[in-house]
Amino acid sequence: MIQEIICIGSSFTEGGGLNPNRDPKQSKWYSKKYNTTVTDKTHSFPAVIENITGIPTRNLGKCGSGLEWIIRNTEEILEEGKYGQLFVFDCSNWGRAELWSNDFEKYVVANWGHKNGKDIKDGFATHITVDYNNEYDNSPNPNPDFKEIQKKYDTFLNHFMNEDKLLIKLERNFLNLLYKLNSKGISFRILESEPFYWEGLSNEKLITDNRIQLRADRDGFENCLVTTWDFLSCHQLSIRCDSDGLFDDGHAGVEGHKVIADLILKTIKDYETI
Numbered sequence: 001m002i003q004e005i006i007c008i009g010s011s012f013t014e015g016g017g018l019n020p021n022r023d024p025k026q027s028k029w030y031s032k033k034y035n036t037t038v039t040d041k042t043h044s045f046p047a048v049i050e051n052i053t054g055i056p057t058r059n060l061g062k063c064g065s066g067l068e069w070i071i072r073n074t075e076e077i078l079e080e081g082k083y084g085q086l087f088v089f090d091c092s093n094w095g096r097a098e099l100w101s102n103d104f105e106k107y108v109v110a111n112w113g114h115k116n117g118k119d120i121k122d123g124f125a126t127h128i129t130v131d132y133n134n135e136y137d138n139s140p141n142p143n144p145d146f147k148e149i150q151k152k153y154d155t156f157l158n159h160f161m162n163e164d165k166l167l168i169k170l171e172r173n174f175l176n177l178l179y180k181l182n183s184k185g186i187s188f189r190i191l192e193s194e195p196f197y198w199e200g201l202s203n204e205k206l207i208t209d210n211r212i213q214l215r216a217d218r219d220g221f222e223n224c225l226v227t228t229w230d231f232l233s234c235h236q237l238s239i240r241c242d243s244d245g246l247f248d249d250g251h252a253g254v255e256g257h258k259v260i261a262d263l264i265l266k267t268i269k270d271y272e273t274i
Helices: 024-034 045-053 067-079 147-160 163-183 199-203 228-234 254-265
Strands: 004-009 057-061 085-091 096-101 106-114 124-129 187-192
Touching (some): 004 045, 004 067, 045 057, 067 085, 067 096, 067 163, 106 147, 124 147, 163 187, 163 199, 187 254
Parallel strands (some): 085 187
Antiparallel strands (some): 096 106, 106 124
């Protein structure tokens, strides 16, 4: 019996496009459209799942986070020794990391990308933040200035990081986590916001048996499995599509979160018996 559902991932899980701190105009537009207050807390797919099932559902989505965030949080939850949990993982990996900050006594989001947007020949560019949603003018808790830390992180990456080995290692660690959950009889489901970097992972049985099947079948896409972002785009479920381009945001809109919640629940056969 499922006693708790725990959703862990990045901005898609968090409901980043609906966060009023991120863009109050979007939040107000949706609230007017649905004649109710629309936020990430009330309309993200974890919130929808809880409303439908009545099962307590934790939203551990954090904008900019990746597999390190997923692995660390899952391990900490497993240490609690509770069972009857179902994990929903929203997987992103490329360019997503977290660093411990002694100043703030917490982990901060540490993202990297190729400086020229194509390859590593010009080095890496990084961005460090406590919370992406606190970087906007209306935020009650603006982020501190991480410029000096970012310079050090840039230097470290440019001199010491092997991106290929790092990404594969992270995905191997994630696979090890799935084996651990499986050995304990703990169920999980996987959403792929990005394709896995390590090609072998896509054919791994623990992945294929527990993947949420997101298929594209319109607007030039063949009827095939796609990432979360492609799914939202091709089925016109993004905020950009909802608003007819008024807001250039590829995150899921209100209906997008409903659809994803429904697809997840279709893979959970016993929740209706609770």
